[in-house]
Amino acid sequence: MVKYTVSALIVGLFIGILDLNIDLLNLITQNTDLILYILMFSVGISIGMQDGVLTKIKQFNIKIFIIPFGIIIASFFAGIICSLLTNIPYNYSMAITSGMGWYSLSGATLSKLVNSSIGSIAFLSNLMREIFSFFIIPFIAIRFNYYTCIAPAGATSEDTTLPMMLKYTDEHTVVLSVINGIICSFFVPILISICLNLPPL
Amino acid sequence: MDIIIVMAIGIIIGNFIKNKNFKIINEKIQLIATIILIFAMGINIGSKENFVNELANLGITSFIFFIIPTILSIIVVYFLTKRFMTNKERKDSQW
Known part of the structure; x- marks a missing residue:
């Protein structure tokens, strides 16, 4: 996934710099609305196809929401702090941090719904978060507790960073990690949309 | 807000899809759509003057x-x- 999306970004940048005018490319860049809808529809199908999530949520009771709740609250506050530091409007800033590590979706969505600069900040910052998670998880497992390993991974804790959980934490944390990833991934598009609809200050 | 509606329709339809092979196709669709959007984002940034x-x-x-x-x-x-x-x-x- 990383190599495909980063390659797409780099090739796109070069085409933009060289100012190439190719009909097919114009057709693509002018119809990104439709592609965004296809993406969101497909994300919805993925969520709908998940088996047994509700059963697991019942099994673990309310405590299963503690970790995703913490990650989401942290993202909101981080969005406000980042807005103060960078002068980016708070609603855009909170939408970026709502990506919770899901760089491809947040980058693609925000580039379409706001502009390419906000989209690339979402893409790069969330990609950095995912890469950094790989290195920090072993450290957190030793210094903090296993549960906290899920925090930097955010929405990626069900797929890309899951192998690190398997290696450095225990079975129980791995299950929580998968469920956290599903819950956070579910909320990423919703939170992005809500944040963008917040009134400007 | 319309992206949430589109996603919700996807969730409802996804609930009825029992064919596991479709999961792979669906993941491919997601990957292609993401690549196109990121690519378009690249073109936009690259074409800026500064x-x-x-x-x-x-x-x-x-x-x-x-x-x-x-x-x-x-x-x-x-x-x-x-x-x-x-x-x-x-x-x-x-x-």
Whole structure:
């Protein structure tokens, strides 16, 4: 996934710099609305196809929401702090941090719904978060507790960073990690949309 | 808001899809759609006149947007799990 999306970004940048005018490319860049809808529809199908999530949520009771709740609250506050530091409007800033590590979706969505600069900040910052998670998880497992390993991974804790959980934490944390990833991934598009609809200050 | 509606329709339809092979096709659709959107984003940034300045600026801003949510989420989740997940599960999970 990383190599495909980063390659797409780099090739796109070069085409933009060289100012190439190719009909097919114009057709693509002018119809990104439709592609965004296809993406969101497909994300919805993925969520709908998940088996047994509700059963697991019942099994673990309310405590299963503690970790995703913490990650989401942290993202909101981080969005406000980042807005103060960078002068980016708070609603855009909170939408970026709502990506919770899901760089491809947040980058693609925000580039379409706001502009390419906000989209690339979402893409790069969330990609950095995912890469950094790989290195920090072993450290957190030793210094903090296993549960906290899920925090930097955010929405990626069900797929890309899951192998690190398997290696450095225990079975129980791995299950929580998968469920956290599903819950956070579910909320990423919703939170992005809500944040963008917040009134400007 | 319309993206949420589109996603919700997807969730409802996804509930009825039992064919596991479709999962692979669906993941491919997601990958292709993401690649196209990221690619279009690249073209947009690349075609800006002050691209080099913009890139340096984006790099620094992105770093801020990476480090603050990551550190904050570690702190918040650590305190929440320390406070509220003190039952058997936590004992099992600690060193």
